[in-house]
Amino acid sequence: MKSRYVIAAVVLIAIAAAAAVFVVKGTSRGYRDGVYEGEYRNENGGGGTRVVLKIENNAIVDCQMTATDAEGHVKDENYGKNDSEANYRLCQISVAGMRQYPGELLKTQDIDKVDAVSGATVTHREFQIAVRQALQKAR
Known part of the structure; x- marks a missing residue:
């Protein structure tokens, strides 16, 4: 049961990190x-x-x-x-x-x-x- 929570937490962290990279790249004026x-x-x-x-x-x-x-x-x-x-x-x-x-x-x-x-x-x-x-x- 605990492993499901760990996997879910890792997936959520990965999604949040990917979203943060997208936001930073998307707002860069370049x-x-x-x-x-x-x-x-x-x-x-x-x-x-x-x-x-x-x-x-x-x-x-x-x-x-x-x-x-x-x-x-x-x-x-x-x-x-x-x-x-x-x-x-x-x-x-x-x-x-x-x-x-x-x-x-x-x-x-x-x-x-x-x-x-x-x-x-x-x-x-x-x-x-x-x-x-x-x-x-x-x-």
Whole structure:
């Protein structure tokens, strides 16, 4: 009777070990160390977002992002300055929001966990596409 319990325990331990190996292998990102670029260009010929990711030990350790407007100008402290004061304020809200994305990616290590910021939702979508492209190159 005791041998049945021992055999059952050994089988359960073997199944648990196999499941643990499967989980570890299944969740491994498998990224190669290096610097990888991704880019989204607006299909209508204007603007886009470019990212440069640095990966070390299977983790994103640096993320640089550059977003451009329809004329190809970088979205920075001058974005919207040549327009009305109200539009300039809206543009700067967008810039402040999008500047959060790289830091959030470094914290979460998962592009699907980087939330969109109000005022910068279009750039969020572009950022996601560019990051996925860069990560695909890192595999």
